[in-house]
Amino acid sequence: MKIRRTTHPDALVSILKQALSPDRVRNDAAERSLFSNDASIFKGGASGPVCFPVSTAEVQAITRIALDHGRAIVPRGAGTGLSGGAIPLGEPIVVSTMKMNKILEVDLVHRIAWVEPGVVNLDLTKTLMPLGFHFAPDPSSQQSCTIGGNVANNSGGPHCLAYGVTSQHVVALDVVLPNGELVHLGGLDAEPEGYDLRGAYVGGEGTLGIATRIAVRLTPNPQAVQTLLLAFNSVEDAANTVSAVIASGIVPAAMEVMDQLITQAVENYVNAGYPTDAAAVLLAEVDGLSSGVAINAERIAAIGREHGAVSVRVASNDEERARLWKGRKTAFGAVAQIAPAYYLHDTVVPRSQLAGVLRRVYEIGAEYHLTIVNVFHAGDGNLHPLILFDPRENGVLERVHAAASDIVEVSLSVGGVLSGEHGIGIEKRDHMELMFSFDDLDHQRRLRSAFDPLCRSNPGKVLPSPHSCADIQSLSRIPEGVWG
Amino acid sequence: MTLNLDPDELASCVQCGLCLPHCPTFRVSGDESMSPRGRIALMRSVEDGAPITEEVKRSFETCVQCRGCETACPSGVKFGHLMEKTREALAKAHEITPSWQRFALGALDHPGLLSAGSKALAVAQRVKIVPKRLGVPRIPLRSPAMESSAGSVAGDVYLFTGCVMDVWQRDVHRDVQYVLERAGFGVIPTTNASCCGALHTHAGLGDRSRKMARHVIETLDGAIPILVDSAGCGAAMKEYGSLLGTDEAKAFGSRVFDVAEWLVANPGTLEAPGVLDLRVAVQDPCHLRHVQRVHLATRDLLRPFVRELVELDDEGLCCGAGGSYSALEPELAGQIRDRKVAAIDRANPDVVASANPGCSMHLQAAGVKSVHPLSLLAQALRG
Amino acid sequence: MSDPTLAAFCDLVGSHDPVAVAGGKTRFGLGGSLREGTRLVSAPEGILRHLPEEMTVQVRAGTSVRDLHEALAEKGQRTALPERGGSVGGALAVGENDLHVLGRGRVRESLLQVRYVSADGRLVSGGGPTVKNVTGFDIPRLMVGSLGTLGLIAEVMVRTNPIPPRSIWLTARDVDPFAVRDSLVAASAVLFDGRGTYVQLEGQVGDVVAEQALLATLGRFEEVAGPPPLPLHRWSLTPAQLSDEVCMAGAGDFVASIGVGTVFASLPQPRATVSPALIALTERVKTAFDPTGRLSPGRDVLQGRP
Secondary structure (H helix, E strand, O other), rough: OOOOOOOHHHHHHHHHHHOOOOHHEEEEEEHHHHHHOOOOOOOOOOOOEEEOOHHHHHHHHHHHHHHHHHHHOOEOOOOOOOOOOOOOOOOEEEEEEEOOOEEEEOOOOOEEEEEEEOOOOOHHHHHHHOOEEOOOOOOOOOOEEHHHHHHHHHHOOOOHHHHHOOOHHHEEEEEOOOOOOOEEOOOOOOOOOOOOHHHHHOOOOOOEEEEEEEEOEEEEOOOOOEEEEEEEHHHHHHHHHHHHHHHHHOOOOOEEEEEEEHHHHHHHHHOOOOOOOEEEEEEEEEEEOOOHHHHHHHHHHHHHHHEEEEEEEOOOOHHHHHEEEEEEHHHHHHHOOOOOEEEEEEEEEEHHHHHHHHHHHHHHHHHHHOOOEEEEEHHHOOOOOEEOOOOOOHHHHHHHHHHHHHHHHHHHOOOOEOOOOOOOOOHHHHHHHHHHHHHHHHHHHHHHHOOOOOEEOOOOOOOOOOOOOOOHHHHHHOOOOOOO | OOOOHHHHHHHOOOOOOOOOHHHHHHHHHHHHHHHHOHHHHHHHHHHHOOOOOOHHHHHOOOOOOOHHHHHOOOOOOHHHOOOOOOOHHHOOOOOOOHHHHHHHHHHOHHHHHHHHHHHHHHHHHOOOOOOOHHHHOOOOOOOOOOOOOOOOOOOOEEEEEOOOHHHHHHHHHHHHHHHHHHHOEEEEEEOOOOOOOOHHHOOOOOOHHHHHHHHHHHOOOOOOOEEEEHHHHHHHHHHHHHOOOOHHHHHHHHOOEEHHHHHOOOOOOOOOOOOOOEEEEEEHHHHHHHOOOHHHHHHHHHHHEEEEEEEEEOOOOOOOOOOHHHHHHHHHHHHHHHHHHHHHHHOOOOOEEOOOHHHHHHHHHHOEEEOOOOHHHHHHHHH | OOOOHHOOOOHHHOOOOEEEOOOOOOOOOOOOOOOOOEEEEOOOEEEEEEEEOOOOEEEEEEEEEHHHHHHOOOOEEEOOOOOOOHHHHHHHHHOOOOHHHHOOHHHHEEEEEEEEOOOOOOEEEOOOOOOOOOOOOOHHHEEEEEEEEOOEEEEEEEEOEEOOOOEEEEEEOOOHHHHHHOOOOEEEEEOOOOOEEEEEEEOOHHHHHHHHHHHOOOOOOEEEEEOOHHHHHHHHOOOOHHHOOOHHHHOOOEEEEEEOOEEEEEOOOOOOOOOOOHHHHHHHHHHHHHOOOEOOOOOOOOOOOO
């Protein structure tokens, strides 16, 4: 039995500095403040010392020091998460993976790459492209976000419609468990024996330890790609088209919908030729072998016209396609042209319910006097309503919070789920009871405690009280000011 | 203290982090404090009353001011302006830009001082006491003055000769003048316009740069176009409008063109005896690509005159030169340059074309063969 | 709990004595024999809801995979579960992939939502009904391949896929199966038995024709009715080990799944050792879900313990 004691913060910092190097442990108040937030709207995090390990051994050392000193650890990648998963609560040691950013090995025989967690998603794909492969998960933040972060959040992206989310692309990992032990999960062989702890680890939001080496699957680049841009007079028409395409037996590589306001903001930034007078646009991509691609592209165009598409444009070359996608992927940021802040929501509903739920989302916006715009992964029913607001307006956050809760309720009422790709973090922690029973949550807690019995890794996330860590009472509720 | 930043400008950042990979200092460090998002967060906390600690200063001082984050930012955050204002406030409070830097920058708008200093440097180079790694080009001991060729049929243009470049790289100006004359233009090299003030703006010496901008505007009055062959100077002069906030300055800014930008729009009569047998990689100076946003002109201009043009695969990430940055932050500048050199190696060109003398010098110091695109063009035209 | 069928299954499982589920018993011995005296129960049967436009089907665990696929085929869909006489719950608890894994996906990725009876006899739900979901910890992944040692699967929501318009098997001798795998895009399976290479092509008619033409440049392929007979034992190797004689030694007669690493062999696979850290973590998981060890006692998911 290890005796845990609390230590003077300065002593902790000097021990960490000895274990790493002085310049890779930061404790300045200003610098710590930078690690108290992520890309979400949640404030109120408080970071302890920030460590930048460069090796698995250093991550183990930090973990053991944290354990000895009774401190929690919070792993962090690029800080582009949207659910507050990387926000440190209660001054834990923050472990930044940004200096563990090497692509260790590209193995074309097994069609995998071993990478460190701080490798940027798009950098990996750029490295693989000339070899004829890419990393399939492509979240909108892919130019900035890291593979480690993708693993933690089981990230998605437009092309997950056909290729699946991150879990399907992680073959094996080395994980430093919260007790400091190193464990190898999964494997390159066909069916690794034992429980699928690899699968259980992915999407653990940093509560199950820190992955220091990750074997990701390489996806062959498609032989042929066609990207279609369909314009509609209503968001419902676009949503119904999406549902009809899937029902017809086509699984496109991606199907994305943007409503008018967001399309206008995006077009202003990328000049991709998005029709700014359309109520909604559908960006659909099919890939694969050329014959099937041609057939499916034509069928999508036809289904679109049947459902009220006023125009159908096919990208004629790679540059045009890249420009259209750049528009889609920078959509969230482009919102700043409309309002200084937004709350980006993330729920999933059955595809057949998209049109009805969207109608309700706009109504909810009107009820709370908030502008809500929609840009989303329509193909898998993954909604991303953006609630726009000006934080300087008095009391606006309560309305934003209330509208967000209503959207969650509407989504769940039609058989949807809380999150499609952003994760639970602190954002939806207290919504978990809407989707899961006490027993369901208790079993999730059991899984977490098998990895982290002492609740040392990213405490206060994912599971609501009383399923969250009992020994850290202060985190059992979301701290004051998080929504401010 | 307050940084006097525009709250709306500061509020426009939504912390999405899409800027991170486009920031050269974040790329080499992985440090949030060396990223645009982190720097804006620190600006906010200073505005909210946080003290100016060494770490905070370090965050601001390490910014190259390349403004690569601005082209990456879908929210349109005016990062360059925020950083310039921040540095101006800190410099006023003597938190940054120590007096030796102020003195050195002072030489730039005193041609006599600059010329004397350069002569001393030229002599020092001859007796080999200037380390090569500094990347200072071989400075001519004597260089004849440039002469005006005003009065052409196609029209006359100013060629802005600036400060350091006029002394150190007058050959580039001569090449530019030659190309412009071959295109049919009369060229008036500016002789007393002196320094554009870009480096002073970057150092936070706003009062001085505004004074220098006013001087440049007064000296180059009239209506004829002002062509600039240094991307950093061109960017600064195009932004005189926002620097001074006057209609006169805005009108002046609209007369400023990068030489390549001008020649692509006004090609005149450029004909070369043959193409240069070279594989040329275009390195975009940040202030051409991210500020002036006319970097494609360099390619359009060179394409007919060289065997092959190749792109670097780093999406215009900064080379680390950054005006005086490479001298003030040699370690970071070197790490940033290493990435650029690796990208150049992957492209494997015979020569790199860079439209900014600072970038060229910085790359040359790492053994890269880098020349001004107009010098390449002049070489092709001369045959 | 509103579903009386599931409530009845919970009562059947109870909360005290050693218990396990018997499905089709096609892979019943995996992980070792059940301890003597273990009570066997059957999971409930029935297809509850197939939503073709959602590409999901909700089905009770006792339903046979064959019946499920027959019902799905009416709407032109299927699942990644192997059809070999067993039940849906059994296929998931075992977790072994179908022969056509390259084209149809892995079993572990097809499970969207799982309802199972816990060791203390309660109905627990993990995952969600939609095709995309990251709400909470990934209980479904943990249940796939757990051999009934963590919970007894009662009902599931499984991902469905469209049945492609064309599907054919081809075979040829004297071709390099690895080159075949590397050349093809639409192969659902590439098998090699030491002499012949078997390829299953699936997709749009035009795509299959194109891939068939490509195959013709590699060897003389002829259409056949289906795959070769598969030997009894199942090995798990890495794709690269398939071309390594040392790794393949001791397999006897075999059919190897190229690009996947599964080998169907006449002899059992020698066990590899597992690290102490992984054993410890595995035991913590088992204890967390089944503190008294009453679920499928005698079965061990880690065959490679030292």
